[in-house]
Amino acid sequence: MLRRLALSASVSLLALAAAPAATAQADPLLPLPRLIAAPDRLHVTVTGADGGLDGDYTLNCNPAGGTHPNAEGACDKLAAMELERGVSPFEDTRKERAQQRAGKAPMCTMQYGGPAKAHIKGVWHSKRVDVTYDRGNGCSISRWNEMVPVIPAIGRS
Template sequence: MGTGSRNSAVATAALGVLGFVLLAGCAEQPPTAEPTHLEITIRADGNTISDQFILDCNGTKALDSSTLSEAAEACKLIAEKPEIIVQQQSPQAICTEIFGGPERAEITGELAGKSVQSTYSKHNGCAIDRWSRAELLLGQ
């Protein structure tokens, strides 16, 4: 084997090892989740702010900057069921006319990097159901 073919074989082997190392390095890094930052405002009497919370998540993990008491569970919930925040009641929904109380809540911010703005109340049966599904986010 001549010097040229030996150098070529060494270069090919080195490129193979380098490629393997680069791919192995990529496999070790977990995918990054888009951040979630939500500001939650509760109005117990329907008008006056009674509570405010921050929920900061990286995927299903709550960040230390969160002030919501059940932040870890809330981050898992919205990662698995983002519709709790983004899905609004259909105008064609047939709801019982039951008044559940004057409470109102707003959630604004970014959910997995996307802007969200959602309101909650207990003005009828559908709204009460929606509030119940979001109670963990509402500090309840």
């Protein structure tokens, strides 16, 4: 539901932004096919998670599908994260980038969440994605948990 709402809002805003260019053409709907995003395709690999959570999945969004066990939920999560953060769910937020530029490393608890790793590679909104998640400290665990159900929930951390 959120994914559809976000997509509708995005297409509407893009159509309004393109309106001056469209009025110069005979058919004002001509630019719309270029505004509709191509399907998103991600490859998710999870290792070291145990408990049957390891796997190699494809996740397609717009429309949701692939071999991912919860494709609809994963696509909705990514769309909601993007809407909330204002950037791709795979990019750092403006606040995180500013902290990195200032040389301020986040304070992370010395907590080990296990050997699980997740690698997500593919295309999201026509941009290449190649990102890895682990559970090596408190910040990494939070980053992992933020991506559930795209990657599996592991215990209580």
